[in-house]
Amino acid sequence: MGCSSSSEASHPSSAAAKGKPGCLNCCVDISYFGGMQGRAGPLILMFEHHGQQYRRCDETRESWNASKATPGKVCDVGGGLPQICCNCDGKTVKMCQFASMMRHFGCRFGYYNRRNLNEVRFVDPIVDTFPDVMNLFAKACFVPDSEKAAGCEAFLTFVKRWHKMIESYLCCHKGKFAAGNNLTIADFVLAAYCANLLCNPNNPMSQQMKACCSETPKFHAYIMSVGENFPYLKTRPPIPAF
Ligand SMILES: N[C@@H](CCC(=O)N[C@@H](CS)C(=O)NCC(=O)O)C(=O)O
Numbered sequence: 001m002g003c004s005s006s007s008e009a010s011h012p013s014s015a016a017a018k019g020k021p022g023c024l025n026c027c028v029d030i031s032y033f034g035g036m037q038g039r040a041g042p043l044i045l046m047f048e049h050h051g052q053q054y055r056r057c058d059e060t061r062e063s064w065n066a067s068k069a070t071p072g073k074v075c076d077v078g079g080g081l082p083q084i085c086c087n088c089d090g091k092t093v094k095m096c097q098f099a100s101m102m103r104h105f106g107c108r109f110g111y112y113n114r115r116n117l118n119e120v121r122f123v124d125p126i127v128d129t130f131p132d133v134m135n136l137f138a139k140a141c142f143v144p145d146s147e148k149a150a151g152c153e154a155f156l157t158f159v160k161r162w163h164k165m166i167e168s169y170l171c172c173h174k175g176k177f178a179a180g181n182n183l184t185i186a187d188f189v190l191a192a193y194c195a196n197l198l199c200n201p202n203n204p205m206s207q208q209m210k211a212c213c214s215e216t217p218k219f220h221a222y223i224m225s226v227g228e229n230f231p232y233l234k235t236r237p238p239i240p241a242f
Pocket of ligand 1: 097131
């Protein structure tokens with residue numbers, strides 16, 4: 001795993017050399033399927049926002065399968081992509097599992113305070129259910145045409161429920177961010193969801209997803225604030241649907 005081995009190409013981040021407190025003084029390699037955001041999206045957004053130097057390492061299905069079959073190449077804990085590898089002060093660290101990596105870097109950068117139970121009760125369900133959103137989205141996108149309609153329906157049904165969960169949190173804490181008045185890892189999840197899926201003109205389900213927002217006015221207002229809160233999203237090039 002990592003840019004030096006299985007990946008086809010790597011892209012240095014635009015975040016280099018402006019890191020905030022907690023940044024690792026090495027480049028973080030994040031491996032994911034080439035050109036896609038998927039579960040890597042919130043991690044990339046957090047690195048961009050915080051100024052952590054990182055590099056995207058693009059895997060193909062073949063290179064990833066080859067890495068998994070090579071002992072010691074991927075994170076020992078197993079799991080799929082995204083995976084992270086960094087070498088700091090001579091020590092190589094490999095990480096996997098989306099939610100664990102979000103929490104790890106969230107603690108390091110100050111976007112996840114596990115002692116603040118009033119906050120984590122809103123953060124955790126958003127972070128932990130994002131993979132469910134992405135799994136259903138993948139099922140709607142990457143299935144034979146005959147299964148597409150059912151896949152889209154299952155995805156949109158889940159999306160409606162997910163938006164309502166987020167709406168109930170925003171109504172409860174009344175803050176401007178996902179879990180109150182502090183920016184947390186849940187905001188990187190929601191902002192990535194908005195920019196990469198909901199408002200992505202290359203996503204064929206974007207309009208139907210937007211239609212699901214009519215019943216969730218506070219979440220709608222949150223969506224409208226994403227560009228302002230995460231300027232990087234306004235400067236990056238267009239991205240594909242997934
Ligand atoms: N529990 C893992 C699952 C990751 C996962 O399933 N990733 C997919 C892509 S989004 C993948 O790599 N699938 C191919 C594989 O597992 O080899 C996580 O949340 O990070």
